[in-house]
Amino acid sequence: MIRLLLACFALFMALPVAAQDAVPPAPYANVQLADPAQEAKAHALMLTLRCLKCQSQSIADSDAPMAGDMRSLVRERIAAGEEPEAIRAWLVERYGDYVSYQPRVTELTWPLYAIPLLLLLGVGLVLRRRLRRGSEQ
Known part of the structure; x- marks a missing residue:
């Protein structure tokens, strides 16, 4: 009986670890821009934006699906001709000041x-x- 309870407890404790790998990163999350100058701009901006799920990594370094989505958004907007500061302002407006490693003084x-x-x-x-x-x- 005790062995059965211990086995159930161990299985219960392993569920969160199994759930972390359940969502693979989106296939578009790491597709780089064709123009090296635009990709350099996008990467520089990604290094200054915080992953909201990881909280200690930039979106450039994070493997979280949300960071992949944010990388894709940054690249799409850079490719569309937006300036990095406009993209940062949009992300701060959407997610709050915490998304930026360079918070504004307010x-x-x-x-x-x-x-x-x-x-x-x-x-x-x-x-x-x-x-x-x-x-x-």
Whole structure:
């Protein structure tokens, strides 16, 4: 009975691993553009866009089906003559700021830039006071 329960548990735990490989990447996901200059532009843009499923890889490096779809969209738009920044703006509008490794400074994101600077300034002031007190004694 215990062996049967352990076998069922092991099978249950293996299901997510099997499901990861269930969706193969789309065949169009890695089709490169015929023009090397356009492909270089597309690849440079893909390196700056985050895979929303992997979250730590760019869409150029990710094997996730969603990243393949995003690569295909980038290549289609580059081939149509769109500029990389227009494509980035469209993807940010569609998926949010998180899709870009180069987030914009907005009213919501400025604290992410300001707080570390304020902390460094505060540490600098504390160190300056301590050093002055130490030299006076």
